[in-house]
Amino acid sequence: MYTAELIKGKTYSVMGHVFLLNQEKEIEKKVFQYLNGNEFFDCKQLDVPADDPKTDDQTKEKPSEEEKEPQQEQKIYTESELKGMNKTEQEAIVIDLGGDPSQLKDKSERIAFILEHQQQQEKTGE
Template sequence: MYTAVLIKGKTYSVMGHVFLLNQVKEIEKKVFQYLDGNEFFACKEVKAPADDPKTDEPVKEEEEPAQEAKTYTETELKDMKKDEQEAIVIDLGGDPSQLKDKSERIAYILEHQEKAGE
């Protein structure tokens, strides 16, 4: 198992993962290899105990789709901070720098999460 933490910047999206500042995130080996050595990340390999045959990987596989399938309401989005909204925009394949303000980010998320759910 591998983990990465964004230590510089606000958000970073790579290979289907969206990182928020100081958030520890489990990643695959190929993502680890890509990010290891990047000054914006602290990456490490976490060894599972030798006597414990189960790993966290199956749990992660169950968690990720639920997180991607989350449908946000307009009220939830209005209560979020800018960087949280931007992370969702990135998850939906958008570019937050193209959206001028909070209302545009919310409109983008509401529209694109409907398309992603279809």
């Protein structure tokens, strides 16, 4: 697993990820390789022991991931909260919900997308 944290600047968008200052995000290996060494980022490779992925993934790893993910992804935003955010913050949420901000024309479409996808995730339990 790889993570990156923007340590300089306000926002940075690369390979479908929008980074906000001082917010650590889990990234893919190719994004890690691209950003590692960039002075604007603190990149980390978190080593997983060879035995864990298959054996312990089912017993130990999944509960800890389930504990981490709800803290980040189950934040439910209200329409008024979303209206108070800037474009970059809204786009980061759209990306976290699996959307493509470039397909949304304006603030109202971003807000509608976020509200709709939050409701879908609540129903599916994600």
